[in-house]
Amino acid sequence: MSYFSFEIVHTSKKSRARVGRIHTPHGIIETPNFVPVGTNGALKAIDSVLVDKLDVQLMFCNTYHLMLQPGPDLIQSAGGLHTFINRKKPIITDSGGFQVFSLMYGGITAELKSSGAKKENNSVLKINEDGVLFRSYRDGSEILLTPESSVQAQKKFGSDIIIPLDELPPFNMNPRKLLNSFERTHRWEKRSLEEHLKTPNNQAMYAVIHGGIDPELRKKSAEIANNQAFDGHAIGGSMGENHEQMFTMLDGLLPHLAYERPIHLLGIGDLKAIMPFVLKGIDTMDSSYPTKCARHGVLFTTQGTVKLMNSKYRDLHEPIDKNCPCHTCTNYTVSYLRHLFKAHELSAYTLASIHNIHFMINYMAEIRSKIMNDEI
Ligand SMILES: [Zn+2]
Numbered sequence: 001m002s003y004f005s006f007e008i009v010h011t012s013k014k015s016r017a018r019v020g021r022i023h024t025p026h027g028i029i030e031t032p033n034f035v036p037v038g039t040n041g042a043l044k045a046i047d048s049v050l051v052d053k054l055d056v057q058l059m060f061c062n063t064y065h066l067m068l069q070p071g072p073d074l075i076q077s078a079g080g081l082h083t084f085i086n087r088k089k090p091i092i093t094d095s096g097g098f099q100v101f102s103l104m105y106g107g108i109t110a111e112l113k114s115s116g117a118k119k120e121n122n123s124v125l126k127i128n129e130d131g132v133l134f135r136s137y138r139d140g141s142e143i144l145l146t147p148e149s150s151v152q153a154q155k156k157f158g159s160d161i162i163i164p165l166d167e168l169p170p171f172n173m174n175p176r177k178l179l180n181s182f183e184r185t186h187r188w189e190k191r192s193l194e195e196h197l198k199t200p201n202n203q204a205m206y207a208v209i210h211g212g213i214d215p216e217l218r219k220k221s222a223e224i225a226n227n228q229a230f231d232g233h234a235i236g237g238s239m240g241e242n243h244e245q246m247f248t249m250l251d252g253l254l255p256h257l258a259y260e261r262p263i264h265l266l267g268i269g270d271l272k273a274i275m276p277f278v279l280k281g282i283d284t285m286d287s288s289y290p291t292k293c294a295r296h297g298v299l300f301t302t303q304g305t306v307k308l309m310n311s312k313y314r315d316l317h318e319p320i321d322k323n324c325p326c327h328t329c330t331n332y333t334v335s336y337l338r339h340l341f342k343a344h345e346l347s348a349y350t351l352a353s354i355h356n357i358h359f360m361i362n363y364m365a366e367i368r369s370k371i372m373n374d375e376i
Contacts, residue, residue, distance in 0.1 A: 004160075004204040004231055006262045013374040016254065016281035017367075022058075022232075022262050024090045024160040025202045026082060029057045031262065032278045032367055034269055034360045035092065035286035039065050041085040044291050045349035046357065048086045054326075054357050058090045058161075060286040063153055064099035068138050072156035080158030092161040092286070095150040095192070095208075098236075098267070100124060100134050101168035129184065131165065147191040155201055163234055164192030166208040171238040173212075182217055185210050186224050193228055204231035206264060212238045213245055215252040222256035232262040235282075239268070247276055254281050271300065271363075278367055279376060290360050294352035297341045300359040308338045308352075326358035327351075 003025050011018045022029040036043050036051075037060045043051050051059065066075065078084035081091055104124040126133040131146030147165040154162040165188045169181040189207055196205045207225035211217030225233060235253070239246040246268070257263055262283045269277075269287030277285055290300065297308035301321045306313065319329035320337070328337070328351040340348035370376045 003202040006232065006260065008260070010372050012371045012376060014376060015279040017278050017371045017376055018281060018283070019368050019371045020262065020283055022090075022283075024204070026088060026090045026160055027057070029090055029284065030365075030368060031283040032364060032371075033057055033284050034274070034290075034364045035060045035264075035284050036291060036357055036360070037062070037286055037288040038085075039288070040069070041066060041081060043353065043357070044288075044295065045346075045353045046291075050354065051357075052087065052089060054354065055361050056089070056357065058092055058284060059087065061091055061093050061157070061159065062096070062099060063093050063150060063157070064096035066093075066157065067096055067143075067153050068136050072153040076156035076158075080156075082158060090160040091157075092163070092264075093154050093157055093159040094163045094266070095165040096145055096153070097132070097150070097165045098168055100132055100145060103134070103137075127167065129187070131188075132167075147188045148195045151192050151195040155196075155199065155203070158201065159203065161204050161206060161232070162196065163206055164189040164196075164208060166210060166236060168236070169212070169238065171212065171241065175214075178212060178214075179217075182210055182221070186221070189225075190228065193230060197229065206230060206232040206234040206262075208234050208236040208266070209253065209257070210237040211253075213240045213249045215249070218249060218253040219256050222253060222258075226256075226258040230261070232264060233257050234264040234266050236266040243273060243276075246273075247280075250277075250280050250282075274363070275367070275376075278371075290356035291353050294356040295349050297338075297348075297352065299337075299352060300356050306334065308334065308341050313338050320355055321359075324355065324358065326355050328355040328358075 005023045007021045009019045009021060020031040035058045036056055039062045041061050075081055075084050123135045124132060131144055133142060133144050136143055150165040166185045167181050169178055193205060207230035209221045209225060211221045240249060265277055265282050265285040269285040270289045299306040299320050306320055313334050316334040318333055320334055321329055332351060337351060
């Protein structure tokens, strides 16, 4: 279709890494690229104008949060998410399912300790073929999230890339239950695609690839997605207990995904994982990691991380990185930033986040240039 396309500019001679351009109605996303998470329609501590200046080409927003506050109707009445938050470049939203199921199973850390049993007092009331019924954490009201209602919310947002509703099963769910969840997820995704295609609205929809760490299920999920009119892939579901299991799963899965569609990896983008992802052929990945680190005073540099609270930085009257052209490094020293953190000044979070996002965007640009030169 004309409003969305993926152009592969160069494939490395050394790996499966590729440089591409995703064309959307709000501009081009150069890939591989990092996608920062602005849960509530804002990167934490950085406003949309600054995000734009940092050249963030794709921003990830969470349907679950925006659906509960301020709500899809209000965002639509403002002219859509781009107008509401004053962002001119592309936006991707998820289905809301991830947060609903994370609340149910208690997130990734707790998940690894559980046997997939439901948490007591969880906010999920019922899951069936229709969708998932949950209780709003804001006002206690009951909300039924269905494949159709999630797509409709994302239509009202007008995000460039939308995601179908899926179930996030816990990592160690028993195989029979996992298979049931897998099959229902793909039925939900098919319904989502049908709902989306009724009114495409210049939006693209990525399929979510499931199957946990079972290579056969992952392959099957890829085949199901390839055979439907999705515009891209988003690798989701449980990815294992550690990076090693995740990388093994990806090595098995990636050759099966339709090559001409962009591949996104949902929710993981720490510095150690990015290079392996790129070498395996992943095009984009979203994570709140750089902004979260920034708010804890952990800053990225080419020489490793700077933990501002460490006393050795008390009188370091130099920028975080002398070669970094970002607003923070151009104007402020490590000693002053450390002081801001210690004094709980709010500008500390903004200045640290600006530097870390700048670092990630710059890091991805360097990776693209290395692929173009067949260095990686
Ligand atoms: Zn900087």
